[in-house]
Amino acid sequence: MEFNYKQLTFAREYRKYSQTELASRIPGLSQSNLSKFEKGLDTLSNDLIEKIIDFLDFPKEFFQQHIxxxxxxxxxxxxxxxxxxxxxxxxxxxxxxxxxIDQMSNAIExxxxxxxxxxxxxxxxxxxxxxxxxxxxxxxxxxxxxxxxxxxxxxxxxxxxxxxxxxxxxxxxxxxxxxxxxxxxxxxxxxxxxxxxxxxxxxxxxxxxxxxxxxxxxxxxxxxxxxxxxxxxxxxxxxxxxxxxxxxxxxxxxxxxxxxxxxxxxxxxxxxxxxxxxxxxxxxxxxxxxxxxxxxxxxxxxxxKLFSVGYKLHKNDLEYSDEELSKAFRVPTDVVKRYYNLPRGESKLRVVI
Structure with missing residues (x-):
């Protein structure tokens, strides 16, 4: 599978795991191999990658992009x-x-x-x-x-x-x-x-x-x-x-x-x-x-107001659930809930799709 190794460092550190801690929780993964993989110096089997993705609870698509x-x-x-x-x-x-913000710009102006x-x-x-x-x-x-x-x-x-x-x-x-x-x-x-x-x-x-x-x-x-x-x-x-x-x-x-x-x-x-x-x-x-x-x-x-109104447009006008936004934006659902947990405002934004 296509996999951007830099995104793994992102996901691991966001979940607050060191390389040693993550390796200890994934059977067959060593800290040494993980370190080399995150530096782009080695590969991991698809099975290990799947286990890491499941453990970190990030969507697969997150690792196929570059933030x-x-x-x-x-x-x-x-x-x-x-x-x-x-x-x-x-x-x-x-x-x-x-x-x-960039992801929302695909649907709102x-x-x-x-x-x-x-x-x-x-x-x-x-x-x-x-x-x-x-x-x-x-x-x-x-x-x-x-x-x-x-x-x-x-x-x-x-x-x-x-x-x-x-x-x-x-x-x-x-x-x-x-x-x-x-x-x-x-x-x-x-x-x-x-x-x-x-x-x-x-x-x-x-x-x-x-x-x-x-x-x-x-x-x-x-x-x-x-x-x-x-x-x-x-x-x-x-x-x-x-x-x-x-x-x-x-x-x-x-x-x-x-x-x-x-x-x-x-x-x-x-x-x-x-x-x-x-x-x-x-x-x-x-x-x-x-x-x-x-x-x-x-x-x-x-x-x-702009950010929260952008979210409101996606939820109400475009009828996205948080889970659907998670899939569309290629981030975990808990990330959507964390950063969109804001007071709702009013502002002049409009849907463009």
Missing amino acids: PSMVENAEYRRRATITKGDRLDIEYSIRFISHL WPDLKLKAIDIEDGFSPVSIAKLIRKQFKLKNGEPVKNIFSIIEQSGIIIYELDANEKFDGVSFQTENGFPLIIVNSNFSNDRKRFTLAHELGHLVMHVLTENPISEYRNKEKEADQFASEFLMPEDGIRNSLLNLKLSYLADLKSYWLTSMGAIIRKAKDLHCISADKYKYLNIELSRRGWKKNEPVHVFIDSP
Whole structure:
């Protein structure tokens, strides 16, 4: 049978088995032979392959395709302390979500991308690019970004909230079929989600969608942070509120701009509205009050809709069961149930078959 050996590594690690653990559960399979097979250096009998497929509970068709590894090419932010197991779960989740989006595109029409890449090396800065994007979104200088999920998705970018380890922030890239995608951690506070969304939007506009090579000397993370800060808190709208910033002002500012107190303090420093000593003092106060980990004031955020609406169209309009989607998309049924277990939204998608 046709068999892509790289997909076996995918399935094994997704099920959280080491080569030794899997070999111990398959009669006649050794860790050495499995290792060579996963490297493309050896073959396995059809009988052994059938046993592996049955044990891992993946459809045969999964191993006859190639789900590309998008993570290594994506602007993926995570802290160094994340465990290998958590990292692999996040990375395989990202690949599955990307695959499901591409598979759904065979039957539904995702929105056209309305944003274009803007190259910093053409004389723009992250701040000026953020201002241009705000204008495209018809946001006024003194106006916060209220429905951030909605306005980004309306521009043709699909967003997915992933239930992930706290060490994961977000990722942005294009799927194999070219659909721009942002994935963010669903477990963060709304203000942190907002900054992550804006950060990843900056990556897409400045780094991912561009066809020009990006200099290795550029600090893409810093550029994305600068973009996010200006996108969420435009200088012309917030500057006067940051002059002589006091701790007592932060709650009201957070409630209006829908960003974290920490981000507001950093914005005041970057705009030279406060001194370095005042910046240090305010951050010490945040730490002393426990606000670095858990800030007061809950801010509003909306929800992404495109992915869940795509699933709803397949279930209701096209009348697919989860088992039929599993077969059509060539993934296990539990994968379909895991990544489609989302709140149902409403959005303007249409069936194209």
